[in-house]
Amino acid sequence: MSEHFDEAVFRERTGRVQAAMSDADADLAVLFPSSNLHYLAGFEEDPAERHLFLFVPREGDPAFVVPTLYETQVRAESWVETVRAYGDDEDPLSVVEDVLDDLLWGVDEVPRVLVDDSMWATFTQDLRGVLPDANWGLASEAVADVRVRKDDAELDALRRAGRVADDVSEWLRSRGEDVVGSTETELADEIEEELRARGASDVAFPVILGSGPNGAMPHHTHGDREIGRGDPVVLDFGGTVDDYPGDQTRTVVFAGDPPERFREVHDVVREAQQAAVDAVEPGVEAQAVDAAAREVIEAAGYGDAFFHRTGHGVGLDVHESPYIVAGNDRVLEPGMVFSIEPGIYLDGEFGVRIEDLVAVTDDGCERLNDSPRDWRCG
Template identity: 45%
Template sequence: MPTTPPPFTADDYRARMDRAALAAADAGFAGVLVAPGPDLVHLTGHRVPADTERLTLLVLAPGRDPVLVVPALEAGEAAHAPAAPALTLRDWTDGRHDPYALTAPLLDAAGRYAVSDNLWALHLLGLRGALPGTDFAALSDALPMLRAVKDARELERLAAAGAAADAAYREVLRLRFAGRTERDVARDLADLLRRFGHEQVDFTIVGSGPNGADPHHEAGERTIRHGDMVVMDFGGLKDGYGSDTTRTVHVGEPSPAEQHIHDVVREAQQAGVDAVRPGVACQDVDRAAREIIEAAGYGDLFIHRTGHGIGVTTHEPPYMVEGEKQPLVPGMCFSVEPGIYLPGRFGVRIEDIVAVTEDGGRRLNTTDRALAVVE
């Protein structure tokens, strides 16, 4: 059973908030405004439903203590957040306070702030009304790599999540595929992820036969048959950090053509992993994998980017895609997942999470990438 890493401390969160404030200053911003969502979880460990209509806002600025503006009825929970010892809480009460007027003194009246993409328009307009001279920009544009570089304790969690997903894959290979539906196998995968420590299952894609040619196929009632290629892409959150892995299996012995295409994808995936090292542009990982598939004559059948970042969400920057020139930095974690999809026939995808090290890349998924034969 994969182990549970130790919890983050208030000092860990304070270091992240300080780095975010300094990164904003380096990019020409007065600070960062963080709404409920993955950025707030990453920076403070405080989880608030993103659909709450009351303003909750983390205010970060270089040289100032972090301030968390919260509704009074949620102040008690915020006071017990993992980052609480490093935060100043400022609460507001329904009908008594204007939350935007309360927040305004924390901001530079003529400053420019990077704002969480998921901040409600209602709140952004309220802040603009309280501070008409203040300018705002989307955080994903201003600081796209805010969560991209993981510290050692985050890497520990990602490795544990990857190990748990690997354990689920090893177990599912013991089960029968033929005669059962895709939904049956997807349910097995979800149960196994939870057995091995996932508190949240985000997806269990099971695409059999022609359904495997749809990269985001939703597992359905199709009965898996002898002779099917089956794509399984699954993951979720363990101890707050994501797993995401894909393996393609075959029910019974594959044909030479099926084995060949799987071999091409396996070689492409290896080429993508081999390209990972500090200083390399994200797009070069995509190019390395894509070159193998194009050389084999299947370039038009590789229809998605090679990878995406992973952390407190299963999809986040950086992205391994043409045009992304962001250089890789030690601590970045992302998927390498090339695929070939033959409409009406089958698909093949192989995916591992890879962490950038000082001199290359380290796979966080270690299960066999060969084409497994199942019953």
């Protein structure tokens, strides 16, 4: 469990999820190693072949079922007091049955059970075998609306992750002409080192670094192309701070004169991003923020070159709700955090994307990134 969060935070989150379970008429949620489990229990682990579940009843305290080799770790890293362990020579489902008997005692009707959205099919099938008559749903019914509104501890971590990204962005600009001649991969490796040196525990996602025509591919990671004078370079990166990711994109030219149209395109993207930021406030639909960015780009004649959503929610997962996209009528609320990242991509020439994270406030939004958005370096 991160030292930045205390037990009271996790208990409060669990209480809100249990209230949402009641609204969804659910008796039990079963979480698997995932960001949902991490969010409620403070314990983080990758999925593996052994049964590891957190059972959250509608009322009362949660309970873990874990392999014995995880028992000490779970007790040390989570606030959950009930931890039932099984050895490799035991049947884990017999332990699951015992825990379910305790947690579902008093449920007279057929129980409604929510399973983690990312749970592997083999474990879902095992649960169905233990509870053959249950009604099933997804944990997102109860967890998603709680996670989408970040609490104070989460916002603090996201702000600090934003500052790390800002620091690295400004360091990159200061390099200027020294970057020319480096390959994309060499510079991406340096960015990863700087993120860690400036306070990130790890990179939040593989660095996206597209120079010249590679920048026209939005999810080009990086390769052996050398960065030349005048090359527009799309730089998309972030570091993890107390389990929460930064995510920032800037498009820069390290030295020399950029290609024809680049200045115009960069100005359009920057205007579109500002229009979307200005549109953010409580009560506005997510799709209206997307429309604000898209209208600027379409008016400039580049609508076909902006072919992805304007943004995505950010929390324990780099991509989560709310999605800032046409058709999403989700109403924005204080505490929601998401990216605003319009882009224009001219195949075979260059791309431009500018991205900041924003947090919805009571009367607008707070930008979590403040590094320069201009394209000039040095």
